[in-house]
Amino acid sequence: MPAPSFSSTPSSSRSADQFTELIIQPSIESSAKKSTTPSTGPLSSPSSVRAPRPLADGAFPIRWGALQYNNKRLSDAHYYMKHKRTTGKTKKSWIWDHGANIESENEQYWLCRRCHETGSDCSTIFKYNGNSAIAYHLKHKHGISEDGEVPQHIRVSNPWDRSKKANSFGPLRTPIAGEGYRQQYLDWVVAHDYDLEPKLGCFMMDNAQDNDRAVLQLATRFGFDPDWRRLRCSGHVINLVVKAILYGKGVSKAERQLQCCNDQESFSIWRQRGVIGKVHNIVRYITRSDQRRQHFETLQAEALQDDELFSLQLIKDGGIRWNSTFSMLERALKLRNAIELFCAQWERDADYDLSQDFLKRSDWEEIQRFVALLKPFKDATLELEGHAIHGNYGALWQALEMMDILDGLLQEEKAAVAADPRSYSNYYVAGLDQLSPVKIFLGTRC
Template identity: 35%
Template sequence: KFRTFLLGLPQIEGRHCGENLAGRVSEIIYEYGFEGRMGYFVTDNAESNDTRLEELATELGFNKQHYRLRCCGHIINLVARSILFGTDADAFEEDCQADKELQDEMRLWRAKGPIGKLHNIVHWVQRSGQRIDKLHKLQSIENTALGLEDRSTYDVITDNATRWNSSEAMMERGYQLRNPLDSLVQAEVTEWDQYVAMRTGGGTRPMPKRSRKKPAIVDDKMSSEDWAVIAEYLAILKPLKIATKRLEGRPEEGMTIGKYGAIWEVLLTMEWLLQHLEDSKLQHEHDEEPYLRIGCNLGWMKLDKYYTLTEDSPVYLASLVLHPAFRWPSVESQWADHPDWLERGKIADTIPEQPTAARKTTDLDDFMASVRKLSTQRAPSAPPTRDEYAEWLSTSDPGDCLVDNPIQYLASPTTTVSTLVTNGN
């Protein structure tokens, strides 16, 4: 059974630089006697983590590139933020924090298109108890008019610029409440138009200098086209949400989709997402507004960057080869158009750059299943003299393609490759 343990929570004195972090991690490793059997390090992409692992690799004698794995949840977060906010996501966040004037902040968000306009509307509603009450009343009116059995009403969900899933949740709830939200904003637009008409004599004279300031929310009125873009963003982000759940390290109790961030799922999930973003980019190639097309392209580029970095560690490919549902036949079929890469992968200490698979699918589970089926092809002939790894590659069972938990499978008493299991653990 998969378990996690907190081994230490040391206080770091001074800067949280790689050298300081490495020193404290090293102390914990030696305290528990792990120095001779280190596994892999999963971290985010901060430079201090690279420095920390370089220090530990020198001290403990391991290959830093082989043992340094990147947190997939963090990668997906970066991909989603690129889709939503572009290449300047961090700069945009800093601008919003620096601009304390509400009008200027709303202007910055509005420049982001429909997502920015919805952000402004949601935060505008949330700042006023009266507007929140009005939103619930409008929902009740709509529920009654539609004859819905479920008469529940909902609050808006506010987002923040650092977590993409908060933006996704904001858009999902906003789209659900689009009619009440439109009514709220339209009331402000109507009131402002009436005021302007009164002050200008129906447009016959200029607006007096001493007039009310135009409410910023008036410029954030959502059109039907804006809501359609929000719906498309939700469709684009849905696979990223699925992948995050699939690869998270601690899935909720009773959930079946997560495999505790199993390493063998990483490459396949990344390929599935790359294909999804490529398809989405082509789908929106001729859109009048460029938001979706540019977002998909930036997201694809960000994901491809980190997908390429997986070549630094052979564990990604090894995890597929040692999985009973995949092995080499699946890998060879999946990358059949790239025989040179396959050959280098079999003999090299480090794995060369993976080409993106051309296989197309629309669902992650279907994609995984399609690759599993490839493992039922005939295994290569075993050489006269072989070790347990060679035996593993040359023998398979028809039921292997159904295996979900490779560790449990390999640890089973019926598994003959005991040495392979011991070395793998």
């Protein structure tokens, strides 16, 4: 039987077998069109054409002339054919089940099968230098992961689906009142676009009033109890409690004042916050000058006999953020001797009168109480980080147990203040007095 020949006959008249051969090796078509005479070379043998097929990853019908990468046409694009000796030695990646491995000008590319079949060519070709970008595309564009299709209840519809549903929802009635617009938008997003109504559960948000109003709107629309569905973030609750201990009333006012004041005013505002403000001013005064920092390091070496660690740096707090404030106080205790030496050797200059922030023995005792009280809060924040998907960190039972422990610590400290109020500064008592409404909140929410 003579070998089959390739000619310039239109593709519609070719057999399905010949079409498959041209898809697998597109260069055959161009070479076949150059001559209408039968070819006796190796490419004319059907067996030789089909032989590389098992070596091509993700082969499917491709419109080779439409392939572009970064708005540049991929010239001479063809399937990347692995060498026979490498086939079967390495495990095939799951991404090749959803795309083709093509080659152009000695560069390998991955072509998304789903996007290509729907006509989206330019944005669905990735230069193959790893799987991360390809896996991200498959997951967020098509809902496909290594384990298969992403479950429908956690998938988000693509923009095309959203636009179709928005058009089917109908035009907004004018004039648009604020309440009417919110109600129509709620119906569209929750009920029509994402179909979230049967999946609505509890709402984990911080304590902003806007979040309360949002949950109330949803509760009115879908008929559930907002008090039972409204949950608070445990980390945010801890933040509110500790800020009440550290700063008492007027935290927001102090933050606004610090945003628009000069250096002298800033030192004065912080000094009004009690012993924490004094430590803040001392640390800021030392660290704002290279000469003072070097002098402080020298004083640490002199205090070596009393300080276990003498090469530590002072830690500046990040404004009114309790975790950085705790770190600043904890480090100040370790460097107490060096700080006292620095203050003892300080000479008045035109920059700032640091003597107003010198720490007395009672101040250091107060700092020790702060650190001892806040250490469990820091540990609790770290313990509750996470989503409890793999392990216990962040689990609801753990948050409830931790809040109960912290509430007990606060009650013990408050009793100590009531028993011996003179041993605590007025500032410290003012901070603990803010805990009564927060304590009620801790007992009912996690």
